[in-house]
Amino acid sequence: xxxxxxxxxxxxxxxxxxxxxxxxxxxxxxxxxxxxxxxxxxxxxxxxxxxxxxxxxxxxxxxxxxxxxxxxxxxxxxxxxxxxxxxxxxxxxxxxxxxxxxxxxxxxxxxxxxxxxxxxxxxxxxxxxxxxxxxxxxxxxxxxxxxxxxxxxxxxxxxxxxxxxxxxxxxxxxxxxxxxxxxxxxxxxxxxxxxxxxxxxxxxxxxxxxxxxxxxxxxxxxxxxxxxxxxxxxxxxxxxxxxxxxxxxxxxxxxxxxxxxxxxxxxxxxxxxxxxxxxxxxxxxxxxxxxxxxxxxxxxxxxxxxxxxxxxxxxxxxxxxxxxxxxxxxxxxxxxxxxxxxxxxxxxxxxxxxxxxxxxxxxxxxxxxxxxxxxxxxxxxxxxxxxxxxxxxxxxxxxxxxxxxxxxxxxxxxxxxxxxxxxxxxxxxxxxxxxxxxxxx
Numbered sequence: 001x002x003x004x005x006x007x008x009x010x011x012x013x014x015x016x017x018x019x020x021x022x023x024x025x026x027x028x029x030x031x032x033x034x035x036x037x038x039x040x041x042x043x044x045x046x047x048x049x050x051x052x053x054x055x056x057x058x059x060x061x062x063x064x065x066x067x068x069x070x071x072x073x074x075x076x077x078x079x080x081x082x083x084x085x086x087x088x089x090x091x092x093x094x095x096x097x098x099x100x101x102x103x104x105x106x107x108x109x110x111x112x113x114x115x116x117x118x119x120x121x122x123x124x125x126x127x128x129x130x131x132x133x134x135x136x137x138x139x140x141x142x143x144x145x146x147x148x149x150x151x152x153x154x155x156x157x158x159x160x161x162x163x164x165x166x167x168x169x170x171x172x173x174x175x176x177x178x179x180x181x182x183x184x185x186x187x188x189x190x191x192x193x194x195x196x197x198x199x200x201x202x203x204x205x206x207x208x209x210x211x212x213x214x215x216x217x218x219x220x221x222x223x224x225x226x227x228x229x230x231x232x233x234x235x236x237x238x239x240x241x242x243x244x245x246x247x248x249x250x251x252x253x254x255x256x257x258x259x260x261x262x263x264x265x266x267x268x269x270x271x272x273x274x275x276x277x278x279x280x281x282x283x284x285x286x287x288x289x290x291x292x293x294x295x296x297x298x299x300x301x302x303x304x305x306x307x308x309x310x311x312x313x314x315x316x317x318x319x320x321x322x323x324x325x326x327x328x329x330x331x332x333x334x335x336x337x338x339x340x341x342x343x344x345x346x347x348x349x350x351x352x353x354x355x356x357x358x359x360x361x362x363x364x365x366x367x368x369x370x371x372x373x374x375x376x377x378x379x380x381x382x383x384x385x386x387x388x389x390x391x392x393x394x395x396x397x398x399x400x401x402x403x404x405x406x407x408x409x410x411x412x413x414x415x416x417x418x419x420x421x422x423x424x425x426x427x428x429x430x431x432x433x434x435x436x437x438x439x440x441x
Contacts, residue, residue: 025128026107028358029135032365033149034103038096039372040150041379044413048426049084049153050091062092079243080157082195087156098152102160106149109163110135113334116166116307117341119177129349132357134341136364139409141280142333143326146368147411154327161196162331168193169207173303175223186225190232194240198321200331201237203314208233210306257320265319272329279408284340291344304342311335371410378402382415386431401438414438 016023042050051065066088073084090098113134114122122131139145148158168190171183194201208230214220274281292298315332382399389397402414416424419437428436 021125021128022123025131029107030103033106037099037150039376045153047430049087075244077245079240083157116338126349132361141277143408144411158330165193183225186229187232190229191236194233194236199314199317202317203310204233206310206313262319298343299345301342304339308335308339375412395434397436
C-alpha cells in the first residue's frame with residue numbers, strides 16, 4: 001500500500017483540517033503549562049522529598065533510597081504512598097521530564113473536566129472555546145492555582161491524583177450515558193485510586209453508596225465491575241488511612257477531634273466557598289442571569305449533580321482532618337466547575353468570542369510567565385549565594401526574601417525568617433547547611 005499516494009495525503013489533510021481546532025487548542029494549552037513550568041523552580045516540600053540533591057539519574061541506589069523513604073514516610077507521617085512515590089520519582093531526574101509530563105496531564109485534566117460537563121470529547125470551535133474558558137476560569141477563580149499546576153509536590157499531590165480519580169470513574173459515566181459495561185482491572189486500579197488522598201477516598205465511597213442506594217430503591221442498574229471496584233477502593237483506602245504515620249502526625253499537630261474542630265472547619269469551608277473563590281461567582285452569576293434573560297434554559301444533568309455531590313463529600317470529610325488549607329478543596333472545586341459549565345446549552349460560538357477567549361488565555365499566560373520568571377531568577381540567585389557562602393565556610397546563611405508581592409494568581413513558598421520552620425530546615429538539609437532564613441517576611 002502506498003502511504004504517500006495523493007489519495008492518502010488528501011485523507012490525512014482532510015482529517016487535520018477537521019481536527020484543526022482540537023489540535024490548536026491542545027497544543028496551545030500544552031505550551032501554556034510547559035513554558036511556565038520550565039520557569040518554576042523547586043520550592044517548599046520539593047527540597048524535603050528530593051532524595052539526593054546531586055543525583056539526577058535513576059540507579060539501583062536511588063531506587064533503594066526511594067523505597068526506604070516510602071517506608072519511613074508511611075510509618076512516621078502519612079499513608080499517601082502513591083503520591084509520595086510519584087513525587088520522589090519525578091524529583092530524581094532533570095526537571096524537564098516533569099515539565100513535559102505535567103503539561104500533558106494538565107491538558108488531559110481540562111479535557112476530562114470538559115467531558116464530565118458536556119459528555120463528549122472536545123473537537124470543534126465550540127468545544128475549543130470551552131476548553132480555553134475552563135482553563136482561564138480555574139486560574140482566575142481558585143486562589144493561587146499555579147501552586148497546584150506548576151510546582152512538583154502540590155501538583156502531583158492534588159491535581160494529578162484528582163485527575164486519576166476522575167479518569168477511574170469515566171467507565172461509570174459511559175455506562176450510564178452509552179451503556180458501555182467494560183472496565184479492565186477495576187480491582188487493581190481501585191486500590192491505586194483509593195490510596196490517593198484521604199478526603200477523596202470518602203468522596204469515592206459516596207459514589208458507591210450513592211449508586212447502590214439508587215440501585216436498591218430506584219431500580220438503577222449498576223455495572224458488572226461495581227463490586228470489584230468497591231473492593232479495590234476499600235483496600236486502597238484502608239492502606240491509606242491505617243498508616244501508622246497518620247496517628248503520629250495527628251499527635252504532632254496536637255489534633256483533637258471534637259464538635260468545636262468540626263464547626264471550625266465548616267466555618268472555614270463556607271467562607272472559602274463564598275469569599276475564597278468569589279471570582280467564580282462574579283463571573284458566573286452575571287453570565288447565568290444574562291443567559292436566562294436572553295431566553296436560554298439551564299440544563300440540569302443528573303450526572304453532574306451526582307459529581308458535585310461527591311465533591312461536596314470530599315470537602316466535608318476534611319472536617320475530620322488534623323489539618324486543612326485552600327488546596328485541599330481542589331477536588332470539590334473541580335466538581336463545582338463541572339456542574340456550572342454543564343448548565344449551559346450554547347449552540348454555535350462565533351469568531352469574535354472565540355478570538356476573545358484566545359486573547360485572554362495568552363494574556364493570562366504572559367502574566368503568569370512574567371512572574372514565574374521573576375520567581376525563577378530569585379531562586380537562582382539564592383542558590384548561587386548559598387554555594388558562594390558555603391565555599392567561604394559559612395553554613396548559617398541569611399538570604400534576602402522574595403522582593404515582589406504574591407497575589408491570588410501567583411504562588412510561591414519562599415524561605416521564611418524562622419530558621420526552625422520545617423521548610424527552612426528541609427532547604428538547609430538539602431544544601432548541607434546548619435540553618436537558613438531570610439532577613440524579613
